[in-house]
Amino acid sequence: MHVSTLILPIHRWNEGRKVWQRAEDLGFHAAYTYDHLAWRIFRDGPWFGAIPTLTAAAAATERMRLGTLITSPNFRHPVTLAKDLITLDDVSGGRITLGIGAGGNGFDATTLRRTGEPPWTPRERADHLDEFVPLLDQLLREPSVTYEGEFYAANEARNIPGCVQRPRLPFAVAATGPRGQKLAARYGQGWVTTGDPKLFGTGTPVQSVAALRRQLDALAAAGAAVGRDTAGLDKILLTGFTPDRPLDSFDAFVDFAGTHFALGFTEIVLHWPVPESVFAADEKVFERIATEGLAQLG
Template sequence: MSLRLSTVILPVDHWHESGRGKWQRAEELGFHTAYTYDHLSWRSFRDGPWFGAVPTLTAAATVTQGMRLGTLVTSPNFRHPVTLAKDLITLDDVSDGRITLGIGAGGNGFDATTLRRSDERAWTPRERADHFDEFVPLLDQLLREPSVTYEGRFYAANEARNIPGCVQQPRLPFAVAATGPRGMRLAARYGQAWVTTGDPKLYEAGTPEQSVQAIRGQLTKLGTACESVGRDVAELDKILLTGFTPDRPLDSFDAFVDFAGTHFALGFTEIVIHWPIPDSDFAADEKVFERVATEGLAQLGR
């Protein structure tokens, strides 16, 4: 098992100013994958520039060569499987088969209410899980089959055509973000990878040791979910999106090496770090970031 290092580039930069350069630089630094968030806006960035994930990834595909690209993550909060499938097939074509779909149930932020009428409430956690339960299997079918007709509780498709399908066959990979039992089962059944950000309850008040214990518990649950569908958990990549645990892996090069070594030992195959953004939750020393990108895994001998 090997460990890969990837990055998230938030869609906050004008493409012709600094946006294009970041994606090109990510490839120069050797990142395995460069992801972006798929939100309509996000937390402290809601009053500033925030661009769409699909156009951003399309543009990134035209200025990079071999680096993989993807969302981390897309959700049903404002996406429909039929239109998303068409966008993904197009992205996979433009990138010549370099797209990974990070996908999750979504949260209760801006995405959850932007498309709702003023008299509508955001979905509850159970309702988000219900939608996700139907969203993922339908999207899987749409990306595999040339024509799909489906009538479900939340979604419908009437002879939805998706020709010629994905460059990556039988479809592009899903990286399913999940911590609850229903999401874990979806990851086990449909995912080529599983994604976690750790335990959000520990972010502000927890310790790194508590975080490791919580993540170890998540991995155990993933193994149970895989057993329930007759799948070997070793078949799934395990992706850790950093920035939401008590650890501060970009505080220094040594901090990253310790963090990466600990989580590699847990079984993770990919660690994702945020591209630094000054004066934000993702502020970091760019020199440390670049050293981590170029030397961090070599230091681990991975």
């Protein structure tokens, strides 16, 4: 069982360094950041790049794992991303996890499009991810890759010396649909979910648990379809998007974590508090969760 945090890339580095170092001091298993060009209500404020932020965080920390939740094909290309990830894995001493998924309809989906050009449909996003993940897997494993597909190409793309982590750094695939879950089962070392978005506004915690159980069952079925037992896959729940409020109090977190660890999740990710936002939380409660939460679960 692990408790991790997600730190929004909104801090200038003279302040951001302190946040990432504090996350390590508190004992979080991992600290992630969003890989977006801009995001929701934070669009009109500071928002820094995920890979440079993680590189700086790697230099400022020593033990804690680091990663993205999530990177998507909306504005990334497998060839350039592989080069950045190999470098980041080297700088961190092999502490990087890549959270990867199809992405959504936010600013990432439109920033690189021509005026009037619509974003990809959900099916088109899934089509891109189906090609993106296998190619990225190959690029991170092999010293030279030549490939030509429907969406991506690589011509003698060189990636020497490769990742510190062998055979490559781990993928945590964010997916709730059958195509994405098959990718998670085939290529992932972890699987990520935020729950059922339809329940966020009007659902109940009980309904959310039932929905997550169905997702876990579907993941197991996807694994069976590709010949892989997903029991050993890390199951990562990014909180903040279900009807639960685990940061309301220490006891609320203990109850939430106990329920979800029993369900089969191996890692719970909490947003680092951001005052006057949807991620506002009592910092003393948050720090107590980080330092004492798992001990209360036995």
